[in-house]
Amino acid sequence: MADGAESSGGLQIHPMEQFTVRPLFGGGEDHGLSFYTVTNVTLWMAIAVVCVILLFVFGTRGRAIVPSRVQSVAELAYGFVHKMIEDIAGKEGLKYFPYVMTVFMFIVTANMLSLIPMSFATTSHIAVTGVLALLVFVSVTVIGFVKNGAAFLGLFWVSAAPLALRPFLAVIEVMSYFVRPVSHSIRLAGNMMAGHAVFEVFAGFAAVALISPVSIVAIAAMYTLELLVAFVQAYVFTILTVVYLKDALHPQH
Amino acid sequence: MATEAIEAGAHAAGESGSAGMPQLDFSTFANQIFWLLLALVALWWVMSRIALPRIGSVLAERSGTITNDLAAAEELSLKVKEAEAAYTKALAEARVEANRIVGEARDAIKADLAEATARADAEIAEKTAESEKQIAAIRASAAGSISEVAKATATEIVAILGAEADAKTVEALVDARVKG
Numbered sequence: 001m002a003d004g005a006e007s008s009g010g011l012q013i014h015p016m017e018q019f020t021v022r023p024l025f026g027g028g029e030d031h032g033l034s035f036y037t038v039t040n041v042t043l044w045m046a047i048a049v050v051c052v053i054l055l056f057v058f059g060t061r062g063r064a065i066v067p068s069r070v071q072s073v074a075e076l077a078y079g080f081v082h083k084m085i086e087d088i089a090g091k092e093g094l095k096y097f098p099y100v101m102t103v104f105m106f107i108v109t110a111n112m113l114s115l116i117p118m119s120f121a122t123t124s125h126i127a128v129t130g131v132l133a134l135l136v137f138v139s140v141t142v143i144g145f146v147k148n149g150a151a152f153l154g155l156f157w158v159s160a161a162p163l164a165l166r167p168f169l170a171v172i173e174v175m176s177y178f179v180r181p182v183s184h185s186i187r188l189a190g191n192m193m194a195g196h197a198v199f200e201v202f203a204g205f206a207a208v209a210l211i212s213p214v215s216i217v218a219i220a221a222m223y224t225l226e227l228l229v230a231f232v233q234a235y236v237f238t239i240l241t242v243v244y245l246k247d248a249l250h251p252q253h
Numbered sequence: 254m255a256t257e258a259i260e261a262g263a264h265a266a267g268e269s270g271s272a273g274m275p276q277l278d279f280s281t282f283a284n285q286i287f288w289l290l291l292a293l294v295a296l297w298w299v300m301s302r303i304a305l306p307r308i309g310s311v312l313a314e315r316s317g318t319i320t321n322d323l324a325a326a327e328e329l330s331l332k333v334k335e336a337e338a339a340y341t342k343a344l345a346e347a348r349v350e351a352n353r354i355v356g357e358a359r360d361a362i363k364a365d366l367a368e369a370t371a372r373a374d375a376e377i378a379e380k381t382a383e384s385e386k387q388i389a390a391i392r393a394s395a396a397g398s399i400s401e402v403a404k405a406t407a408t409e410i411v412a413i414l415g416a417e418a419d420a421k422t423v424e425a426l427v428d429a430r431v432k433g
Binding site for chain 2: 106
């Protein structure tokens, strides 16, 4: 990919290079990364965690009845996710509110931070989103069986369909159930990766004097779109988590 | 530095054989997953222990305050209604009282007026009667004077004419004439 760009136009466009995981303090290149090596992943995840803590702990330290600006942002996020769970999964779902809130705030903050130039997009990595999705998948499945026992399998038995069709539908339902974590994780990682790769491509073209105005305008336009995508993808990931949670709590169709 | 990094990325990509996608470089997975789990646990701990209970209590407190304020407002508006009702009642009572007083005054005035009128009528009737009596007396005396004058005149005329006037006859004649 990079070789092709170099040979065709002499442009140095490496849209995927920004996603490289590398150690912050050197030494990792030669003998590979240990799992505890401090990398740019560590740095940007830590920044995300610190930002969320600043918003939710320091922003709300006044516990004001009439909130400050930061506190009202935290309250807005709280109400947003709280209402989402209550509307979709019902009151029983509120037990899992802290985890859903953690996932939502982590993803939305990481997505927004990745829009800072020269930053690292942690949520563009399938390893990260895959773990997030698998955590949801595994916990939802466990919750489903613990809460409903074998009745949880009723999720796959579409009682609304004609009896003859039900076995086939059950096969389809089981397949779609196991595809959930794949689509759940790739949707987020793919969106983030594609947006950032496009930024990089336009930025590479900006080196050519003739195209550079166009490419700079395009980057500005893309940036507004990516701001939207950053929020929407976090929202989609969270709402799907809650929908899956609803399936575990109420497996009846 | 940058070229080194690119080389490293290319190297890593070459290793995993994934045409330059660092996302598919499995040698970084353990690292990413480790840090992700650490970040999630840290964030989850802060959220569930500190942030969410705090915001929840603030929101509950706020809705409590709002409910209390609304109840107080409701109470005050009830009081306002009560006060208004009392005011209206007092106004109506005052109006009735005023009407009653006006009626009483009117009745008293009417009674006074009737009494005065009756007294005045009586006086007028008395005076009329007196006047009529006087007039009658005057008329009677006048009629008496006329007949006296007429008798005297008739006696004189008869005497002038040379006849012996019988006083009784003349009187009877004159009386008959005056009456007739």
